[in-house]
Amino acid sequence: MELVGTLLPRTPKEAAPLLRQPPAGADWLELRLDALSQPTPATVAALLALPRSIPVLVACRTCAAPDGSPLLDDDARLALLAAAGEAGADLVDVEDSLLPRFPAAVPGQRLASCHLGKFAPRLSALARRVAGHGAAYAKLAVPADTPRQLAELLALQEELGRSLSIVPTGRLAEAGRVMLAGRGAALTYGALDATRPGHADQPAFARLHDVFHVEVVGPGTRFYAVVARPVAHSLSPAWHNAVFRAVGQDARLVALDVDRLADVMELADALRLDGCAVSHPFKQQALEVAASRMPGALAAGAANTLLRTPAGWQASNTDWKAASDLLPKLLRAWRREHGEQMPKVLLLGSGGAARAMAVALAQHEVELAVWSRRFSNAKALVDGLRDALPAIAVPEPGHAPGDLVINATPVGSPGAELGEMNLTAALFRPGAHAVDLAYGGEASPFRRAATEAGAHLTSGEDFFCLQARRQSELFTSAPVGEPARSTASRACGMA
Secondary structure (H helix, E strand, O other): OEEEEEEOOOOHHHHHHHHHOOOOOOOEEEEEHHHOOOOOHHHHHHHHOOOOOOOEEEEOOOOEOOOOOEOOOHHHHHHHHHHHHHOOOOEEEEEOOOHHHOOOOOOOEEEEEEEOOOOOOOOHHHHHHHHOOOOOEEEEEEEOOOHHHHHHHHHHHHHHHHHOEEEEEOOOHHHHHHHHHOOOOOEEEEEOOOOOOOOOOOOEHHHHHHHOOHHHOOOOOEEEEEEEOOOOOOOHHHHHHHHHHHOOOOEEEEEEEOOOHHHHHOOHHHHOEEEEEEOOOOHHHHHHHOOEEOHHHHHHOOOOEEEEEOOEEEEEOHHHHHHHHHHHHHHHHHHHHHOOOOOEEEEEOOOHHHHHHHHHHOOOOOEEEEEOOOHHHHHHHHHHOOOOOOEEEOOOHHHOOEEEEEEOOOEOEOOOOOOOOOOOHHHEEEEEEEEEOOOOOOOOHHHHHHHHHOOEEEOHHHHHHHHHHHHHHHHHOOOOOHHHHHHHHHHOOOO
16 A cells, blocks of 8 residues: 655645655655646746655646636646646656546656545445556545445455555545555555645544555555544544554554444455444443443443454453553542541543443542433433432532543543533532543533542543553454553653
């Protein structure tokens, strides 16, 4: 797999630094001529005259002007592409419909491309047409917004091999580009400037190289997925891919943003998934789709890990395992300051993560209060705990301030809404400990409240590392020692 870094320079000067010193891992630098503030043959010639240490691919797309008309018509785009070829571009991307009009005498190799705005079934004939032009490379860009669409593109890529590279856009663009490398795609693309990606769905070049090492994905690579909605903020790809590399396993974990977990599991064979990390809002569904369930998942009534076994999918709950590691330490620390008093615990949430916390707490003598946006959900969780741990459901979080307060809601993660959740310092008793399971949001109201109260905080990132360690041991079937954990933490941006 050859990795292309896409750049949209307004001027030749903007492109000069990356032409001289391209990013590590880049095989090609794609220059989008339609991004030039003065898209003329003279500007193109000046751009291609710059010193460079990487092969250059040029492309020129139709960009809509404010009135909806094309900013560059076909004749203008062909003229710019021809000027680039004459100026020494190594590879000229010419759209399939325009190839017959592009002068054969223009120097440089060709890339025949086709870009679809919507997914279309039965793409094989179109793909073969694009591949049949005899160009050095061929590319078909097409949206993949569902697991079924992605599965169809993977099968088509495997059928065509290196004769054509499928480049998915859409909701599953990043995952698709990584997985298609394992089915024979010769090229894939990543944005070098996140503020000007060239396409709204274009993954970042740095993620494709640094997180996924897509250029060395091959037919023997095993795949896992984190399945959630939303999922873009997830640290799971960075963590697990770092662990896979550290323990010497050829495997990748990609992120799948989907509407239903069942859509992924029904196509797990076509997607060649060996396991899934499952996050909000699918943890209870994960238990339902499994053929076997480990005790922690059964007790919590939810799972965050699905592992393929000869007997079918096995459900585990590493949230519960991580909580069983963390919560006793926090309760011991609290008791050192407060003697033999009974600690009051306030649990915010009633979903899969909250259930895991509750099951872990059942091993300890605590007074537990549960709050959920829907009081009936809090009541159902409390009723389910009746035999293991007496607890009460509260209609407002402020009704039961805690010595240990656990945020097991999505609030604090991207896309989560605060709604009627009133998070203030009053939730925390003096000397309280706080555990936040959410991460990735710009500002966490739970963390703000905990900080204002002076509580001892375990962040969502910290808790993620605890559960991800347990999860990666399931995925790798091997202990994950301190060196691998440190590498994975650094990959997630933590010391």
